[in-house]
Amino acid sequence: MKADGIDVISFGAGEPDFNTPQPICDAAKDAIDAGFTKYTPSAGINELREAICGKLSRENGLEYYPSQIIVSCGAKHSVYNSMQVLVNPGDEVILIAPYWMTYADQIQLAGGIPKVVYASAESGFVPELAQIREAISAKTKAILINSPSNPSGAVLPDSILQGIAELAEEHDLWIISDEIYERLIYGTTFRSIASFSHNTKDRTITIGGCSKSYAMTGWRIGFAASPLPVAKAMSNFQDQVTSNPTSFAQKGATVAFNLPSESVEAMRVEFEARRDLIVGLLSDIPGVMISPPKGAFYAFPDISKCLLPGETDLDLAAFLLEKAHVAVVPGSVFEGKGHIRLSYATSRENIEEGVRRIKDALANRQ
Numbered sequence: 001m002k003a004d005g006i007d008v009i010s011f012g013a014g015e016p017d018f019n020t021p022q023p024i025c026d027a028a029k030d031a032i033d034a035g036f037t038k039y040t041p042s043a044g045i046n047e048l049r050e051a052i053c054g055k056l057s058r059e060n061g062l063e064y065y066p067s068q069i070i071v072s073c074g075a076k077h078s079v080y081n082s083m084q085v086l087v088n089p090g091d092e093v094i095l096i097a098p099y100w101m102t103y104a105d106q107i108q109l110a111g112g113i114p115k116v117v118y119a120s121a122e123s124g125f126v127p128e129l130a131q132i133r134e135a136i137s138a139k140t141k142a143i144l145i146n147s148p149s150n151p152s153g154a155v156l157p158d159s160i161l162q163g164i165a166e167l168a169e170e171h172d173l174w175i176i177s178d179e180i181y182e183r184l185i186y187g188t189t190f191r192s193i194a195s196f197s198h199n200t201k202d203r204t205i206t207i208g209g210c211s212k213s214y215a216m217t218g219w220r221i222g223f224a225a226s227p228l229p230v231a232k233a234m235s236n237f238q239d240q241v242t243s244n245p246t247s248f249a250q251k252g253a254t255v256a257f258n259l260p261s262e263s264v265e266a267m268r269v270e271f272e273a274r275r276d277l278i279v280g281l282l283s284d285i286p287g288v289m290i291s292p293p294k295g296a297f298y299a300f301p302d303i304s305k306c307l308l309p310g311e312t313d314l315d316l317a318a319f320l321l322e323k324a325h326v327a328v329v330p331g332s333v334f335e336g337k338g339h340i341r342l343s344y345a346t347s348r349e350n351i352e353e354g355v356r357r358i359k360d361a362l363a364n365r366q
């Protein structure tokens with residue numbers, strides 16, 4: 001539609017609309033100029049693995065050796081490596097819905113079976129521990145958590161993290177913790193599950209990266225921090241699949257992970273203001289229900305009361321695109337039916353105009 005000259009407002013993007021901070025770009029440019037354009041060790045250059053250890057120690061209270069850090073081509077690749085080295089055919093991995101759809105596919109690509117636990121909108125998309133306990137079977141290999149969450153923006157409270165850690169210990173399970181949105185939190189605190197105890201750390205793969213925190217989605221740098229045998233397996237696996245992540249992108253990422261956390265605070269503050277704006281505007285639409293998400297940059301309102309008889313969130317997303325020229329993602333793709341996802345990683349003007357269009361389109365068809 002955009003190619004046809006139609007003015008579409010997109011709430012679809014899963015990436016910050018800011019530029020990568022200049023010192024990071026400069027480091028990558030300098031690396032190219034200095035000829036740092038060859039293969040590197042598959043698991044990443046040592047200075048980057050050290051910078052990630054420094055970040056994990058400073059910000060997450062986690063002590064790792066560089067040998068335990070595997071740098072990959074984005075956090076998505078780190079999740080994939082984790083599945084490939086941990087999951088055997090027939091193993092079950094517990095997933096909390098609504099979830100980033102990549103997880104289910106990556107579990108299946110490893111021959112595993114996603115075991116879905118549904119967190120309700122009323123609970124702020126935080127699951128009950130009893131639900132997770134019920135989902136555990138003799139075949140369960142791991143519990144995958146993503147806090148702050150894409151698509152719901154939910155941040156798991158410490159009590160739930162503690163409970164998940166205890167369940168994992170009791171049933172001897174792995175925890176895969178995707179913390180890619182850790183810096184984007186509003187009015188609450190973030191805690192890495194691996195920091196709960198030594199036992200938890202020894203059964204957790206902590207996944208992070210610079211895509212969302214430093215507006216570096218195109219650089220493709222992510223990491224996994226894990227117990228040494230898992231790290232070695234991931235390194236061997238990655239060696240046969242991609243070799244190293246791009247050499248000069250690693251130099252830029254080294255600068256990113258060494259930056260003080262305040263350096264990206266302005267971006268977080270702007271996202272928080274946009275969250276407040278979009279939540280306020282969406283709650284003004286008759287039938288739309290939303291409580292403020294605590295993290296990431298997605299609003300995930302319940303639009304089930306706006307649906308016509310027989311209509312689904314997929315139909316509504318198609319309707320909004322056709323009639324309002326607004327792109328949203330239907331909740332069903334995240335196993336969150338009756339919802340839509342709107343990324344507020346877009347300008348305040350787009351948020352105001354886009355939500356106004358949604359409101360008008362819905363009002364005019366009733």
Ligand SMILES: Cc1ncc(COP(=O)(O)O)c(C=O)c1O
Pocket residue numbers: 014073074075076077100146149150178180209210211212217220221222
């Ligand atoms: C929950 C979650 N994890 C990981 C990623 C991917 O991060 P990266 O760009 O570092 O691969 C995304 C991107 O949308 C995401 O939403």
